[in-house]
Amino acid sequence: MKVKLNNESINSFLERMHLSKKKIYDLKINKKIDGNFDEIKNGYIEINLDEETNYKPMEGNLDIIYEDDNLLVVNKPRGIIIHDETNSLANIVANYYIKNNIKSEIRFPSRLDKDTTGVVIFAKNMIMASYLDYLFASDLVDKEYIALCHNKFSELSGKITYSISTDRHNNNKMVTTINGKKCKTLYKVLYNGNISYVSLIIKTGRTHQIRVHLSKIGHSILGDKIYGDGIGSLMLHCRKIEFSNYDGTKLSFIASNSEFNKKLEEIGA
Numbered sequence: 001m002k003v004k005l006n007n008e009s010i011n012s013f014l015e016r017m018h019l020s021k022k023k024i025y026d027l028k029i030n031k032k033i034d035g036n037f038d039e040i041k042n043g044y045i046e047i048n049l050d051e052e053t054n055y056k057p058m059e060g061n062l063d064i065i066y067e068d069d070n071l072l073v074v075n076k077p078r079g080i081i082i083h084d085e086t087n088s089l090a091n092i093v094a095n096y097y098i099k100n101n102i103k104s105e106i107r108f109p110s111r112l113d114k115d116t117t118g119v120v121i122f123a124k125n126m127i128m129a130s131y132l133d134y135l136f137a138s139d140l141v142d143k144e145y146i147a148l149c150h151n152k153f154s155e156l157s158g159k160i161t162y163s164i165s166t167d168r169h170n171n172n173k174m175v176t177t178i179n180g181k182k183c184k185t186l187y188k189v190l191y192n193g194n195i196s197y198v199s200l201i202i203k204t205g206r207t208h209q210i211r212v213h214l215s216k217i218g219h220s221i222l223g224d225k226i227y228g229d230g231i232g233s234l235m236l237h238c239r240k241i242e243f244s245n246y247d248g249t250k251l252s253f254i255a256s257n258s259e260f261n262k263k264l265e266e267i268g269a
Contacts, residue, residue: 002044002047003044003045007042009040009041010037032047033045033048051126053106058088058091058094059092071124075119077117078233081114083106107129109129111205113208116236117259119239119253131246136205142201143201144200144201144240145236147200147236150218150222153196157187158186158187163179164207172226176212183206183213185213186200186201190269191268193267195267197264211224211236235260
């Protein structure tokens with residue numbers, strides 16, 4: 001990892017990246033960074049973060065949206081889970097890392113359900129992973145989803161704030177409950193009809209949050225096998241993720257979905 005420091009010490013940079021004191025100590029004691037950690041610097045430093053991959057490699061195609069020394073951003077297809085011992089997106093990324101001599105563990109600060117498509121971010125080193133984990137946990141990442149759902153909306157925009165917890169009768173299903181985890185989904189209707197086209201911003205990242213919230217208000221997503229009719233493919237897509245990078249620049253990643261676009265044409269949206 002190559003980093004430019006602007007009137008800042010190595011220690012202050014690592015703290016700004018929300019690295020734990022133990023990890024900062026490990027970097028220092030293992031001499032992963034040359035120089036005095038407390039000295040104010042201007043200029044580039046090199047941090048040796050080489051690691052062995054922690055997933056078995058598996059052949060597969062990656063639809064890469066963006067890549068630099070710290071990030072790999074991909075457009076996740078339908079029908080694959082983010083991580084598992086085999087047959088997951090993490091396994092395909094491991095194969096890509098090995099082929100391209102990227103010496104890193106597989107870290108995924110953002111996740112999507114198996115049948116949800118769209119933007120997924122992989123951090124190529126532990127420092128970037130720490131920074132992104134902080135951003136996601138602090139709701140400093142803007143995530144826009146689009147969905148096709150049943151029925152006309154009576155209000156063309158609004159927010160859904162039902163708390164969510166695991167269904168005690170079914171561990172794979174979430175339900176709205178008074179004492180569940182708080183969450184908020186903002187929606188805007190882009191096309192209102194028997195099938196409606198909706199843009200959604202989630203301010204939290206609970207399991208199945210959008211699917212549960214839309215189903216609760218009578219607008220289950222097309223193809224939802226748990227909270228809807230289960231007919232066809234799940235029409236939920238993470239279209240965009242935006243956040244401020246550690247150097248102050250704004251990063252924005254957008255993923256397209258041809259199947260979604262075809263369905264929009266069919267309904268005239």
